[in-house]
Amino acid sequence: MAMASASASQKVLLLDLASNINHVPTNYIRPISDRPNLDQVDSIDDSIPLIDLHSLTSSNHVVQQIGQACKDYGFFQVKNHGIPDEVITNMMQISREFFRMPQSERMKSYSDDPSKTTRLSTSFNVKTEKVSNWRDFLRLHCYPLDQYLHEWPSSPSSFRDNAAEYCRHVRQLALTLLEIISESLGLEKDYINRALDKHGQHMALNYYPPCPQPELTYGLPGHTDPNVITILLQDDVPGLQVLNNDKWLAVNPIPHTFIVNIGDQIQVLSNDRYKSVLHRAVVNCYTERISIPTFYCPSPEAIIAPAPELIDKDHPCQYRSFTYSEYYQKFWNRGLATETCLDLFRSNSCVASREPNSTTPNNFPPPTTIVITPPPPTKATTSPISIESTRETQLNNSPTTRNDWQIPLHITFVPQPQQLNLLPP
Numbered sequence: 001m002a003m004a005s006a007s008a009s010q011k012v013l014l015l016d017l018a019s020n021i022n023h024v025p026t027n028y029i030r031p032i033s034d035r036p037n038l039d040q041v042d043s044i045d046d047s048i049p050l051i052d053l054h055s056l057t058s059s060n061h062v063v064q065q066i067g068q069a070c071k072d073y074g075f076f077q078v079k080n081h082g083i084p085d086e087v088i089t090n091m092m093q094i095s096r097e098f099f100r101m102p103q104s105e106r107m108k109s110y111s112d113d114p115s116k117t118t119r120l121s122t123s124f125n126v127k128t129e130k131v132s133n134w135r136d137f138l139r140l141h142c143y144p145l146d147q148y149l150h151e152w153p154s155s156p157s158s159f160r161d162n163a164a165e166y167c168r169h170v171r172q173l174a175l176t177l178l179e180i181i182s183e184s185l186g187l188e189k190d191y192i193n194r195a196l197d198k199h200g201q202h203m204a205l206n207y208y209p210p211c212p213q214p215e216l217t218y219g220l221p222g223h224t225d226p227n228v229i230t231i232l233l234q235d236d237v238p239g240l241q242v243l244n245n246d247k248w249l250a251v252n253p254i255p256h257t258f259i260v261n262i263g264d265q266i267q268v269l270s271n272d273r274y275k276s277v278l279h280r281a282v283v284n285c286y287t288e289r290i291s292i293p294t295f296y297c298p299s300p301e302a303i304i305a306p307a308p309e310l311i312d313k314d315h316p317c318q319y320r321s322f323t324y325s326e327y328y329q330k331f332w333n334r335g336l337a338t339e340t341c342l343d344l345f346r347s348n349s350c351v352a353s354r355e356p357n358s359t360t361p362n363n364f365p366p367p368t369t370i371v372i373t374p375p376p377p378t379k380a381t382t383s384p385i386s387i388e389s390t391r392e393t394q395l396n397n398s399p400t401t402r403n404d405w406q407i408p409l410h411i412t413f414v415p416q417p418q419q420l421n422l423l424p425p
């Protein structure tokens with residue numbers, strides 16, 4: 001269990017602060033240009049597609065529907081997903097019980113250290129952000145489960161059993177969805193699975209207390225998710241909104257469905273065929289809201305790059321390759337920004353597309369040939385030289401164009417994974 005780094009007498013959690021105030025404290029108030037404009041949100045006419053997974057084994061239709069939803073919305077809902085109602089109800093129930101425990105009991109899990117793999121905290125990153133978000137959250141790492149289970153809260157008494165059961169089921173659903181998404185891109189069924197290396201799975205239990213002035217603040221401001229896919233369970237209180245064609249759409253709760261969105265890593269793997277879309281959580285003055293996103297991730301050392309099969313003359317390579325730990329570190333350091341972190345990884349000098357039927361493993365970036373121009377040699381060398389270097393160095397070496405002599409280099413990409421704990425929002 002993470003140790004509390006604040007005393008239980010301080011009101012560090014929003015739940016305790018919000019219970020007896022009738023104005024939003026100034027540190028939660030957004031500038032006028034960055035407020036939710038709740039009256040402009042489309043909550044009736046349109047929504048994200050609802051896809052029935054019941055016919056999955058017998059039909060290609062589901063693959064086509066999910067592919068279309070990933071292109072048009074970056075979001076979809078699923079029903080008949082195979083997760084028993086009881087597992088979902090128990091998960092929601094223990095989450096509610098957790099946040100209803102006395103402050104002293106909850107504070108046992110409190111930490112503002114983002115490297116902790118189990119922790120209760122508030123807003124997004126209390127150490128760096130200028131404006132706070134109207135949210136408390138319990139964050140849990142959940143895969144491999146036996147590595148983290150002992151850290152999870154032991155109260156309420158059924159917390160670990162019920163949450164572990166939920167995690168196992170959601171992981172199976174994630175794996176199924178990743179197969180469908182691979183197929184919908186025309187890739188082998190297990191392409192994305194293999195690209196994630198050892199895989200990671202995290203979960204947040206988001207608690208949004210009632211807010212006296214919801215028009216001034218956010219539960220979470222617009223952001224994209226840095227991971228692969230997110231599978232969200234929400235209670236029966238609306239709050240999630242998704243950006244579509246420059247308009248915010250409310251995703252009103254449908255019991256026993258999950259909301260799925262593709263994250264930044266699928267946008268990269270798909271070479272921009274599928275988009276990781278901005279979404280946000282708004283709050284209301286009447287009632288608390290709980291949402292439980294599962295963030296399915298690559299493992300930190302996984303090397304992510306556009307699938308070579310999705311690169312050609314009409315679809316030039318959009319991103320350089322990177323480790324997920326590198327991506328996540330940039331994401332976390334920037335805070336929740338509406339400008340996508342993906343732009344920091346766009347390739348400026350494009351990586352060569354792969355020849356059809358090449359044997360490059362699919363979780364490894366395509367080989368690149370760069371041309372460098374060191375001081376003129378006394379005798380020209382033309383044989384390929386294999387070198388090791390960090391990706392940063394290689395990618396900062398843009399080709400130069402002196403005509404008098406050139407040495408072709410076949411660059412060997414040597415991943416330099418940083419051993420970070422990866423903590424999505």
Ligand SMILES: O=C(O)CCC(=O)C(=O)O
Pocket residue numbers: 204206220232234239240241279280281291293425
């Ligand atoms: O509460 C929600 O509906 C959205 C949660 C979310 O986007 C997140 O936790 O990253």
